[in-house]
Amino acid sequence: MSADTARIAVVTGANKGIGREIARQLAERGLTVYLGARDEQRGRAAADALRAEGHDVRFLHLDVTDETSVARAAGRLQEESGVLHVLVNNAGIGGPMQPPSETPAEQVRAVYETNVFGAITVTNALLPLLRKAPSARIVNVSSAIGSLSAAAANHDPTGVHPPGQFPVMLSYATSKSALNAVTLAYANELRGTGILVNAASPGFVATDINGHHGQLTTEQGAHIPVLLATLDDDGPTARFLGEDGTPEGQVLDW
Ligand SMILES: NC(=O)c1ccc[n+]([C@@H]2O[C@H](COP(=O)([O-])OP(=O)(O)OC[C@H]3O[C@@H](n4cnc5c(N)ncnc54)[C@H](OP(=O)(O)O)[C@@H]3O)[C@@H](O)[C@H]2O)c1
Numbered sequence: 001m002s003a004d005t006a007r008i009a010v011v012t013g014a015n016k017g018i019g020r021e022i023a024r025q026l027a028e029r030g031l032t033v034y035l036g037a038r039d040e041q042r043g044r045a046a047a048d049a050l051r052a053e054g055h056d057v058r059f060l061h062l063d064v065t066d067e068t069s070v071a072r073a074a075g076r077l078q079e080e081s082g083v084l085h086v087l088v089n090n091a092g093i094g095g096p097m098q099p100p101s102e103t104p105a106e107q108v109r110a111v112y113e114t115n116v117f118g119a120i121t122v123t124n125a126l127l128p129l130l131r132k133a134p135s136a137r138i139v140n141v142s143s144a145i146g147s148l149s150a151a152a153a154n155h156d157p158t159g160v161h162p163p164g165q166f167p168v169m170l171s172y173a174t175s176k177s178a179l180n181a182v183t184l185a186y187a188n189e190l191r192g193t194g195i196l197v198n199a200a201s202p203g204f205v206a207t208d209i210n211g212h213h214g215q216l217t218t219e220q221g222a223h224i225p226v227l228l229a230t231l232d233d234d235g236p237t238a239r240f241l242g243e244d245g246t247p248e249g250q251v252l253d254w
Contacts, residue, residue: 007133008081009229010073012036012064012122013091015046017207018141018225021218022088025226027055031086034077036062038069038091064091064118074125084129086229089119089179090141094209095171108171115175120182135194139228140183142199144242145169146176149253180240180254187238196237200225201252203243216243224249 008031014023015037027033027050035050035057037043047059060076063069077084095111096103119140130136144150151173180199187197205221206214214221224243228235244250 007031007085008034008077008083009086009088010034010036010060010077010084010126011088011090012062012118015039015042017209018202018205018218018221019088019090020046021222022090022225022229023057024050024053024055025222026086026229027057029230032056032058034058034060036060036073036091038063062122064122065113067121070121070125074129077126077129082129083132084126084136085133086137086139087123087126087130088139088141088225088229089122090225091118092141092209095169095175097168099168100170103170108174111171111175112178115172116178116182119179123186130195131193133194135233137229137231138186138195138197139225140179140197140199141225142179142183142201142240143176144201144252145173146180147240147253148177151177183240184238184254191237194233196231196235198228198237199240200228201240201242
């Protein structure tokens with residue numbers, strides 16, 4: 001991508017955890033970051049803290065499950081910038097650890113509302129602004145646990161779950177598989193438009209979503225999403241990239 005200075009980014013679910021750190025790292029690179037959060041108080045507090053560090057970060061009220069909220073956010077961006085260069089669909093919720101046969105469909109539906117339909121709602125609402133940029137990036141924050149190849153091999157790529165029990169998180173794991181498929185669908189539609197669409201696995205990061213059991217810091221977890229959000233114009237699209245400690249990351253199997 002060309003000069004960082006005038007670029008605008010939206011990060012959903014950015015009031016804490018990996019999203020907040022993605023917002024910080026993008027702002028550090030000179031982007032103007034709209035910090036999306038569903039709760040006004042938490043969102044404003046996070047944006048204020050990052051602004052106090054000297055970054056151009058603005059609170060954006062955005063509940064990804066609420067179409068009115070998403071439309072309002074898109075309207076505000078249209079008014080204030082008229083263009084968007086980076087969208088990071090980071091907002092996500094976890095699901096219970098239990099066998100699929102004991103997981104009510106309602107629980108799965110609730111997780112999909114945020115992790116899958118939320119990302120679609122936000123992407124569709126902001127695509128007109130992304131299309132106005134000379135080049136743009138969409139990053140969907142997925143998980144290695146959404147890898148169908150890994151699931152088919154009954155292998156837990158995060159190493160979190162005992163052998164033979166993968167996938168135990170029907171709602172969360174399959175929501176990320178669906179998000180991966182959604183990523184490919186958009187990447188294929190948008191080929192040749194200058195909009196690169198990729199999925200990121202941040203690694204197992206200590207945040208509220210896993211009771212801070214993760215081994216990586218949010219700084220480490222933000223690395224791959226930020227890398228994909230700041231790809232050069234000749235960078236890849238339709239890629240699933242994970243954290244492995246190298247600057248390039250590791251290409252994961254869908
Ligand atoms: N941590 C890991 O090990 C790990 C591994 C793989 C993938 N991920 C993914 O990384 C992303 C960030 O997770 P995290 O680990 O940073 O967890 P987190 O600390 O729990 O953060 C999740 C963020 O999503 C927000 N959110 C939830 N529902 C929302 C909605 N309807 N609208 C807008 N924002 C919403 C939360 O806001 P509230 O504060 O209002 O709840 C929070 O800001 C998620 O997509 C997660 O699946 C995490």
